[in-house]
Amino acid sequence: MTDTQASVQPAFLDACAAAIGAQHVLTDAHDTAPYLADWRKRYQGAAFAVLCPANADEVAAIVKLAHAHRVAIVPQGGNTGLAGGATPDTSGAQAVLSLRRLNRVREIDAHNNTITVEAGVILAEVQARAADAGRLFPLSLAAEGSCTIGGNLSTNAGGTGVLRYGNTRELCLGLEVVTPQGELWDGLRGLRKDNTGYDLRDLFIGAEGTLGIITAAVMKLHPQPAARVTALAALGSAHAALDFLSLAQRYAGPLLTGFELMSDFCMQLVNRHFPQLRYPFQARHAQVVLLELSDNESEEHGRALFEKLMEAALEQGLVDDAVVAENLTQSQAFWNIREHIPLAQAQEGLNVKHDIGVPISRIGHFIEETDAEIARTVPGARMVTFGHLGDGNLHYNVQAPEGGDPKRFLAENEKTLNRIVYDNVARHRGTISAEHGLGQLKVDENAHYKSEVEMAMMRAIKHALDPLDLMNPGKVIR
């Protein structure tokens, strides 16, 4: 910390205390600690204060003060991000601004199929309030019990419903944002069509708090499906899974809401660490797909549709075996298998995680070629490949060799593995961050793979909106 910073902070903190109440300006190390490390404990930052405003006006007041005092602000929601985007740097010169107290559901408009929520509302709460109104809020992901909608928006979160409902971006109609100058922009529109100028909404979505702070949003709701039906299919290859996806989409159209791929090794890991989750097939198969159908008529109708699909797929030789869940309990059991893959990975030991995306049609080639290159270059590495095939998004993770020292293995090979994976992603015109964002984790990787013309436009926009670089500096772009 420089002397100037040290002298700025007391005046800034006094003004903040006056604006939002001294009890909401945390400076004690014990109080601030939970805000300074990320969820996966990859990053440990420092901050001279954690500020907890209660509403958008208070956020605006703080950002105005930060602007006047030249204090850098790190916005934070549920602190469940996977790329360190909400963790301050280690200088101690930044302040964290927590959105958690902005936790009101402002309005539900059932006829408009919208819900207006403040940034700090927990995702599960948005889902529950929508359900109470007879509607579906389809965003769903592992951290839904603790992540906030503001964080979901700032990282354009994905999850398991993207195939049918899109990412968080596609679920948002309007935003309220505090600009880097501390002005409040009321863009809370609940409109399906609006063509009156530049799309500022989508610029703030996914910007990870580097262009301003989202304080509220109008989110889209959907009709509640009458039933959800789940099935598992066993296949010989990822290529077969692609043909099967096309067939499933032809049969089920927009009713197909999930299509998750899991490799044989994923199944083995789950079997090893959670044997109570019964693998439903007699034999082992190269790939297993979990399908979900959201039916607007009835469970019977959904099951019948899946039975017809499976029959056709078996006949065409795309699928080797299949089970349609007979009831909700079995559906849940199928999802449990899918959801226990990361947990089984953790049990198995340290690993390298990737959140990559490629065009859906390239998935088979990507897996084959990257698997082969890793086998050549890093012998023994075990690939844990699973993910949202219907979105072209794979969690293409690497487990250390059986029996070795995983810590040493990773220390020696993580960089090489990342380079192989990301180079192959680039060759297939994919993305190094499909649904987790860049945060501080992938800022440099991103600059490496993006074209200079794209980076220059991003920098121009950042500089135009936040010329003092006070909004979450060091994240997304440098």
Added chain:
Amino acid sequence: MTDTQASVQPAFLDACAAAIGAQHVLTDAHDTAPYLADWRKRYQGAAFAVLCPANADEVAAIVKLAHAHRVAIVPQGGNTGLAGGATPDTSGAQAVLSLRRLNRVREIDAHNNTITVEAGVILAEVQARAADAGRLFPLSLAAEGSCTIGGNLSTNAGGTGVLRYGNTRELCLGLEVVTPQGELWDGLRGLRKDNTGYDLRDLFIGAEGTLGIITAAVMKLHPQPAARVTALAALGSAHAALDFLSLAQRYAGPLLTGFELMSDFCMQLVNRHFPQLRYPFQARHAQVVLLELSDNESEEHGRALFEKLMEAALEQGLVDDAVVAENLTQSQAFWNIREHIPLAQAQEGLNVKHDIGVPISRIGHFIEETDAEIARTVPGARMVTFGHLGDGNLHYNVQAPEGGDPKRFLAENEKTLNRIVYDNVARHRGTISAEHGLGQLKVDENAHYKSEVEMAMMRAIKHALDPLDLMNPGKVIR
């Protein structure tokens, strides 16, 4: 034209001729005339040249030259815009850049459900090429036989499939763009999930060529539905239509692809001018709704679903009468009624058109209150109210009183009518341009209704990307 401009133009034109061939640099008045007036003949502009590059590299070369010579460029696609966005100003100092020769379909990737097209490809051609590959490209609008996909993107066109498939923005995965400095940005990604920085794609979409020139795009395809089924329902009010929409979405979920509202006066106009299009109900009704269902199973299944829905709606008293089309011919006949409303309006005489949007839940109130205020303020004005109810988008048009002089009526009342309509739109937190864009027609209206903080951000972005204001100046923002 100033002397400086007159001296710049020859050098610029010579350089353009060298870059794209002299025969593609049009300067003769006879050759340039078709590019200088908009489709509705509201605007007559001038241009010292119309430039017709063949590909993205040639577009980049021209824009580089324009940048060097400080020449303002007006990009143009099919020239079917409704807001004068592709028409140059009257100074003669601007050059039109036509994208029509960029007309290749570069790739169809059926497994990825994407089509990569150049900006000048006609919308109907995109639809046809998708159908050839067994896929649906769902964007559909009146001008589809002559509008281009680049124009659709630049105006974020809407149309009749938005309820299910979204606007053009939601159908686009990636873009290729020539920046105002003449650099080519390859953002042609075919990814469903990608979170690696600011959303430049959506910034260019809907920017009407003021931030750069879209030269190609990766567009999303959908599975072809097995059948489309259409129905008409007669209702007592727009409020009832809202409840009916909720019911229809509950029954049909994402299979409901169209929900169009048409007032009794629309039906009367169509009856008067196109009596061969038989009005299907015995009695007159305040509102008629056209519903479309895209079924992934079969026509029988779709018809059965509609029959069940209509039964429930009649029982609940939401709907007074209903007809489900018995075959494709009758479906087409129902759509014909809807599509002949603007034609019947034209037959009836001059009128004022609006393309407004409000939250769907506000439509009934908006119509009642605005109808009443217009009746009070401009007696005799006849409201032609129809549109995409499922999107909250109304073509809330005003026809002159029966028997009077429409030209004089409009000259005297257009400003007052616009003010009443747009003030009511603003009161209901709506938009003055739902699907047509701003062009030059609504630039000032837009600045009037938008907040200063939003206008300032728009200006900052425009200035950051196009500091010399050479990209379609005078459109969208001043």
